[in-house]
């Protein structure tokens with residue numbers, strides 16, 4: 001059994017533990033996609049917001065796929081990878097899009113994303129999880145503050161912090177429609193949460209996460225130390241964030257959806273083991289476990305696949 005160096009949901013009191021793992025695993029020099037300066041910013045803040053990475057044509061292709069999937073939502077509803085909003089029944093997320101959608105499967109392999117992940121993780125990577133978050137107008141509910149790694153360690157068995165999320169905005173993310181908020185520097189503290197993981201927790205947590213979320217004092221400590229920044233930008237903006245960067249987003253009461261695609265790249269040396277929370281592993285659509293396939297980066301522009 002691998003030692004649990006990030007214990008969480010095990011004690012009655014929250015704790016702030018130090019990060020044992022590096023943030024950027026490569027040398028601090030220009031990489032395949034990220035510059036030395038971008039790697040330094042990622043090291044310090046725990047995230048990067050990159051604009052104008054995709055062309056207008058590519059963005060339109062992604063937006064067309066987003067709307068096609070939304071049209072098919074009615075027939076897709078009921079499948080385990082489709083999550084609806086807690087109150088309205090509106091579509092909240094579709095998981096495992098790197099498998100189910102040829103367009104998003106191609107996007108997941110795009111060399112701009114894979115090379116960015118490898119520039120940070122210094123290894124081949126596989127997709128631990130992918131999702132579309134629709135955050136529809138009027139009804140899109142919040143994603144409360146959390147560290148993804150806390151969940152992926154306790155519930156999916158990722159041993160170390162050697163994982164990055166890359167989000168591509170598919171609609172404009174503004175300060176009104178529930179853009180991602182991130183706490184700079186928060187990736188260097190691991191907030192050990194209280195509470196015990198309920199059975200089949202993912203059935204609630206993907207709608208509204210209530211366990212494995214940090215306590216108010218710890219959140220206040222992180223925000224006072226690092227502030228809170230929003231990842232704002234037009235459709236096609238790329239947000240790269242460390243698996244342990246504290247983040248969340250507000251509800252969307254504007255008429256304008258805040259829809260994003262997320263791909264989680266995990267180092268092949270950090271494969272999912274038995275969950276450290278000593279609970280049954282989560283299903284394959286939320287956490288890859290059955291087959292770990294290193295992603296082969298695609299260099300060509302995104303074409304209609």
Ligand code: 6CS
Pocket residue numbers: 129131143146148151152205206209286
């Ligand atoms: O539980 C999870 O894996 C998902 N939950 C959130 C809110 N972010 C990470 C991940 O997509």
Ligand code: FE
Pocket residue numbers: 146147148247
């Ligand atoms: Fe998250």
